[in-house]
Amino acid sequence: MEKVFPSAEHGFCLRHIQENMKKQWKGKDLSDQLWECGRATTVNHFNRAMDELKKINAEAHAWVSKIPANTWAKSHFSGRAHTDCLLNNLCEVFNSKLDEGRDKTIITCLEYIREYLMKRLCVVQKEIDKCEGLLTPTATTLFEKIKTDASKYVATYNGAGKYQVASTWQYQYVVSHVDMLFCAIWEKIENGENAPHVDEWVYPCYRLSTWKAMYLNKTDPLNGRKMWPKSDCPFTLLPPKHKTQYINMCRLGDLRRREGGGVDEPNSQAGRLSRKYLAVTCSKCHNKGHNSRTVKGQGGSGEVGGG
Template identity: 40%
Template sequence: MRDLLGLDGAFMKGHCHGQILTVVSLDSSNGIYPLAYAIVESEYTTSWKWFLECLGDDLEMGYNSNFTFISDRQKGVIPAIAQLFPNAEYRYCLRHIHENMRKQWKAREYKEFIWRCATATTARSHFTGRAISDVLLNNMCEVLNGKLEKGRDKPIITCLEFIREYLMKRICNVVKDQRKCQGPLTPTATKLLKKNEQQAAEYIARWNGGGKYQVAGPWNDQHVVDIDQMTCTCRKWELTGIPCRHAIATWSRAMWPKSDCPTRIIPPPYHKMPGRPKKKRRQSMEERMSQKEKSSQIESVIASQSQTQGSKEVEMLSRKFGSVTCGKCKQKSHNKRTCKGQGVGQQEGGGANEGHGQE
């Protein structure tokens, strides 16, 4: 059981009037853990004080106990706790706080804002790690009251027996579920820890030389983890008792257990092929065809520009897909170095004939 106690009261429905006071806690798997119940006349301070005194005797809770109480601010419960357990922490049920706010602020946006503020771990400045729980609602008592609804319309003795038999059946069912568990942790704790392990792979931890680490994530969030104190600035490790993703990211490879496998894993054999190794990947037929189509389109665009814009602007274009013109014979499809002099001979012969004709 955790050091978190939920208090609540429910009225009797039959001809016997009164209130059923219940105390419920949480187990290690976040399931309800009923502790005590009683039927009183009404929810007065004296009734709650008597009920809490009996509870303190059973749980050996002294004057300086550090338990954490949560309720929906029932009548008389706060003064009774302040008188009997002055060092205890107290939380209000968030759902009942919102119900009181709806009387003045009825818009849906106010509900979203209050839940965002309450679920932010850094906003829980007055929450300590005593209870090892980040519970914000008193649903554990509401769940128990829902199971006891059929017995609330019966006489007092019959109602008490109905509650006792239900709790006896519940304990047997919990024991059966415990025998099915595998591993040192409960199913809920195992699920939360695996989720944090998956998210920790995206974080980078830097050691500061002592017991602290600076952990940075992909969402520009940065936290400080203290391994010695088992705390993190996100406060999830301190509130829930389960290492957060920032704390898991600080676990180095030196802490990993060594494998007892007798075989040694070696890389597969590799046969070196002759020639220089290729660095570019092989293109598929579709990629080659698309590349040829693009080159033909570019050539057509260059040809159209050469007709309209003139030769000067064409020379300024890229020569990647253009035709080469020889500087000697002024013929295309070859350059000055590979020129065989055919065009030069034709031009010189033509010039000699013209000179002979003039003579």
């Protein structure tokens, strides 16, 4: 990703980080504290959350600290991407839609994706046609909650473009109207200053007009393969050589491949191979089929001893 898109920001899924951490250090308190670190919106809150994580498990704290914070913690996001999602749900949803076409040949898979997009664009367009207002329905819902939370804060103007914003929970921050904090915008409007409606301060990517523009272009239908024009490409693309692998159906499902390349039994202990299917040799009579604990008067030559 860094080579192909050197200017793009790369983020990790916090859920996957949690699962990797649980392989070495388990505990609900540890997992919950990791999410507290990821959800922290300021660097100070993040540092305090990391200190609490260290108190719970110092080794886990050292392991998490090696992961760049700007790839998984909200407090360190640059803001270029106008989302603070900590999961890779977008990729998971896309992958789930390709399940039916994933095992097909490349042309069939691409045709499946094209037809899915063609139908998906129509479904979303119907929802867009029902919407009204400046923002998308999801953005409107989130924005109303933000307005409710902002009403609990008090903004004090210093006369030079800066505000002291405080809450009843003893939180206090210094912001400016450029930061587009809603309680500061309301204070600016109440002071009679020229300021647009609060909805217009929302990033354009959350506006209904942007949503409409995204789905303005549609995917064209195609004729069947028999109607496709022949390619002028002088090369013939051949499929890769296929090698049929031998599969022992009698043992299928009973064996697993080890990292070293050998075959190990599922019930074998760590560091030891299973003795299943191996003939047992008696240490007393040297005959096969029994051991020294079950030998009954058998000699080395296989003769029966006298009473």
